Amino acid sequence: MKRALVLYHSLYGNTKSVAEHLARGLEEAGLMVACLSIDDVDLAAIPDYSLVAIGSPTHMIRPSKDMREFLKRLRFLDLSGLAGFSFDTRTESRMNRRGFSFLENSAARVIEGTMKRLKMTIIRPRASALVQGTEGPLASEESENFRMIGREIGALLAV
Numbered sequence: 001m002k003r004a005l006v007l008y009h010s011l012y013g014n015t016k017s018v019a020e021h022l023a024r025g026l027e028e029a030g031l032m033v034a035c036l037s038i039d040d041v042d043l044a045a046i047p048d049y050s051l052v053a054i055g056s057p058t059h060m061i062r063p064s065k066d067m068r069e070f071l072k073r074l075r076f077l078d079l080s081g082l083a084g085f086s087f088d089t090r091t092e093s094r095m096n097r098r099g100f101s102f103l104e105n106s107a108a109r110v111i112e113g114t115m116k117r118l119k120m121t122i123i124r125p126r127a128s129a130l131v132q133g134t135e136g137p138l139a140s141e142e143s144e145n146f147r148m149i150g151r152e153i154g155a156l157l158a159v
């Protein structure tokens with residue numbers, strides 16, 4: 001059975017909830033899944049998984065500080081060829097607060113860029129979940145959406 005790792009950072013619990021729904025979808029697709037906070041993961045074990053999904057809240061159009069520090073630590077691992085998927089939560093649409101659209105308002109954009117630099121294989125393009133205000137809750141359709149994304153990725157991995 002293939003193993004998947006879903007990692008998240010979450011201040012108010014919304015990104016954690018998205019991670020858990022993603023994990024549930026992956027499980028429904030037949031994978032063995034660990035869903036962990038970045039504070040609890042054993043870095044050395046990451047290369048043992050078939051898939052690593054990483055999610056962060058969007059803070060000032062990029063990942064949270066804790067997530068940015070975690071991403072730096074991944075440089076010391078050989079993750080080339082490992083399947084990767086990135087996701088985030090955010091309150092606003094693709095445009096950032098000043099209305100500029102040249103830099104996407106998305107933590108997942110940065111996480112996906114890190115995955116590419118580490119030569120991971122992006123198994124599915126990044127995805128975002130909208131929250132209704134800084135502390136949430138998640139917009140109503142997002143939980144089910146991420147469960148579906150989990151199933152979709154699980155099916156891709158099975159091929």
Ligand SMILES: Cc1cc2nc3c(=O)[nH]c(=O)nc-3n(C[C@H](O)[C@H](O)[C@H](O)COP(=O)(O)O)c2cc1C
Nearest residue numbers: 010011012013014015059060061089090091092134
């Ligand atoms: C310091 C800070 C900066 C934020 N900056 C942005 C931002 O640039 N764009 C945005 O859409 N949401 C922004 N938000 C809202 C967060 O994206 C939202 O709090 C987060 O998605 C909730 O996830 P969590 O419950 O996992 O922490 C910001 C929130 C905080 C606390």
